[in-house]
Amino acid sequence: MAASALKDFEELISRQFKIGTKVEISSNDEGFRGSFFSGTVIRDLKKSRNKNTTSYKVLVEYDTIFRDNSGTSPLSEEINVVQLRPIPPQDITRPFNISDEVDAYYNEGWWEGVITEVLEGQRYFVFFRGTREQLEFQAKDLRLHREWVRGIWEPPAQPHGRNIQETQQQEVIIEKPNKIPTDYKYSPGELIEVSSDEDGFQGAWFAAKIVEQLDNGNYLVEYKYLRNDENTDFAREEADSQHIRPPPPHIAVDRFEVHQAVDALHKDGWWVGVVSRVLSIRKYVVYFNVTKEKLEFKHSDLRPHQDWIDDKWVIPPKVLSFTCC
Incomplete structure (x- = not known):
């Protein structure tokens, strides 16, 4: 980055995250991915250099996370500015629809999820991809999910008085999911996809088949492409039903668009990503x-991303629930 551009960048983030600014803080720690916690900047920008890398950090104080069990001493932490964003704009109150991407207020923070069922009395079921949990929330504890992308909120905030529900329906097309019976069971020989929680494999699904159902309710699976450590045969392992799904239905796409959620065929698996260019x-x-x-991909190595939620396939909105790109 040129010296003048670097100086402009430093001035911009200094203004954006000056002392007293209310912010939301993300975390890459295990168990906290996909969440944001509110806080306040309490110390100016600090620049540090490590080999060829320059990082910019500020000191923040959390609003809802404390050092002590009594809740009287707020936790302060030095945070890289890439983990910070302004407080998202507030929308006009509106009903949510199935497949809406939302943030749900839970355990003192905002967690990214998707509406899977609309209940009576402005209550909703929300599914969280990271933990594969589905929990019930009232409308007051939900907000439309947005991403802070290069200084702009996406989707943008709507002008006061505009019908947000109508606007969202125009911008986001949700295809009708393919329904599969509840409590779906897998049979020997059935083709499936398997995910993993191991570091380096999160966000990927690998083609496999069911070998047999085990006495503990889990399944023995055999991968279609992954080999065992000795490279003598295809790898087999035990997997529970939370990490197994049927292969998603084929959707023909002539052209993918920027910010479209996709699965990309990479290292023998399908990895969740977003088209950035x-x-x-x-x-x-x-x-x-x-x-x-x-990474660069051919059209044939991409497919539209679909989520397996409550035993049915759901097409997410155009922008997936993470910061792009």
Whole structure:
């Protein structure tokens, strides 16, 4: 980065995160991914250099996280500015719909999820991809999910008085999910996809088949492409039903768009990402939030992202629930 551009950048983030600014803080710690906690900047920007990398940090004080059990001493922490964002704009109160991307206030923070069921009395079921939990919330504890992308909120805040529900329906097309019976059970020989919680494999699904159901209710699976350590055969392992799903239904797509949620075929698995750049009619750059990588893919190695929620396939809105790109 040129010296003048670097200086402009430093001035911008200094103004954006000056002392007293209310912010939301994200975390990459295990068990906290996909959450934001409110706080206040209490010390100016600090610049540090490590080899060829420069980082910018500020000291923040959390609003709802404390050092002590009595809740009288707020936790303060030095945070990299890439983990900070302003407080999102407030929307006009409106009903949510199935497949809406939302933030749910839970355990003193805002957690990214998707509406899976609309209940009576302005109550909703919300599914959290990270933990594979589905919990019930009142409308007052939900907000439309937004991403802070290069200094702009996406989707943008709507002018006062505009019908947000109508606007969102125009901008986001949700296809009708393919329904599969509840309490779906897998049979020997059935083709499936398997996910993993291991570091380096989060956000990926690997093609496999069911070998047998075990006495503990889990399944023995055999991968289609992954080999065992001795490279003598395809790898087998035990997996529970929370990490197994049917292969998603095929959706024909002539062209992917920027910010579209996709699965990319990479290292023998399907990895969840977002299209960050269209290079040509058959070639794209995809951004992966877990690894912070941008990789180039052919059209044939991408598919529209779908979520397996409550035993049915759901097409998410155009912008997936993580910071892009």
